[in-house]
Structure formats: structure tokens, C-alpha cells
Amino acid sequence: MEFIVEKIGMSRTIDVPSVPVTLLKVIDTKVCEVREDGKALVAYNSSKKINKSIEGQQSKYGISKEFNKFMTIQVAEGTQAGDLSTDALAEAGVVKTSLNTKGRGFQGGMKRHGFGGGPASHGHRFGRRIGSIGMCEWPGRVQPGQKMPGQYGNTKVTVKNEVVSFDAENGILVLKGSIPGHNGARGLVRIVK
Numbered sequence: 001m002e003f004i005v006e007k008i009g010m011s012r013t014i015d016v017p018s019v020p021v022t023l024l025k026v027i028d029t030k031v032c033e034v035r036e037d038g039k040a041l042v043a044y045n046s047s048k049k050i051n052k053s054i055e056g057q058q059s060k061y062g063i064s065k066e067f068n069k070f071m072t073i074q075v076a077e078g079t080q081a082g083d084l085s086t087d088a089l090a091e092a093g094v095v096k097t098s099l100n101t102k103g104r105g106f107q108g109g110m111k112r113h114g115f116g117g118g119p120a121s122h123g124h125r126f127g128r129r130i131g132s133i134g135m136c137e138w139p140g141r142v143q144p145g146q147k148m149p150g151q152y153g154n155t156k157v158t159v160k161n162e163v164v165s166f167d168a169e170n171g172i173l174v175l176k177g178s179i180p181g182h183n184g185a186r187g188l189v190r191i192v193k
Helices: 052-062 087-091 108-114
Strands: 001-013 020-026 029-034 039-044 071-073 094-100 156-167 172-176 184-192
Touching: 001 071, 029 052, 039 052, 087 156, 087 184, 094 172
Parallel strands: none
Antiparallel strands: 001 020, 001 184, 020 172, 029 039, 039 071, 094 156, 094 184, 156 172
16 A cells, blocks of 8 residues: 655654654545556645646546646555545554655766775876776777766665654654655655555
């Protein structure tokens, strides 16, 4: 079973020793229709953007104007159209969270792959370059997958975390440890056990 969440930020528990935790806000979602394969089309509030196709979906499923983004997620058996129940999160012990990592743009080999770089003393021209990348006479080309500078971050990452607590009234899910993404990033939480 999956839920759409928004990352609030990190904190820690007040007991001794304290545990680092991440706070997630469970987004209010409405189930539009349930498919036979256990997945459902759900609507949630994402932005102020609206167009005729979104208005057509809203009128088709009879949902209010604030639910203007649609997504397909895994739901529990017996789920009916209407508000998506978060009762399962109160009993969850371990969840998998999928979010996009922070985007860092175009980065060099030292930051992207942890290369050592050249000597830091004077008199050299190596600096933070990646050095030699090719082979000898055979095969005489750069192998596919060679670690080089390029786009770093902004990729989907899934991590497994223990559930510390769940505030059903405010929809706040507290997970042990950290999860990827910036504060305000949205992603999915899937109950493992």
C-alpha cells in the first residue's frame, strides 16, 4: 500500500539517547477508481495549475477543484472510491520511501564519484581533473560507463526506514534516520511490514 508524502525536514527525539528522525506530511488524496490489478487512480492537491483535461477528470469523478493532480498508486484490497484511509500507517513498522535526490547540476569527477585528484602542493597542473580515461592501442577507445563529470543528483532513490510514530490527526509520519530529497520534496511511501 502506497501513500503520497511531502518531506517536512529532520529533527530528533527527546529521549536519551536521541534518535535522528525525518518528518513527512501525508498528502490528502481521493481515490477516483480502483483497477483490478490492485492499483488505483488517485487525485491530490499539487499546484494552482488547471486546464480543460484536468477539469474533465474532476467532473468525471465528482471531486472538488483543489484536487488537480492525478496519479496511479498501489492500494489495499477492498479500497473504495473516496478519501484514502491512512489507518494502515498507524500499524506499520517498516516503510520504503522513494523521492528524488537533491539536484547538484553539472559536477566534476571528484564530487560526483569521489576521485582523489592531483597533489595539492605547488608546481603541478593536475588540480581536480579526472586524468587519463582511455585504453592502450587496443581497444583504443573509451569504455561505456566510464566515470566522468556530468549531471549529479536529481535521481529517484528508495530507502528503507523504521516508523517511529504516526500522528493520524495531523497526518505526520515520523521515520527513523534520513531520506533523500530537499525539504518540500514529494514522493511515495510504501508499507513493507
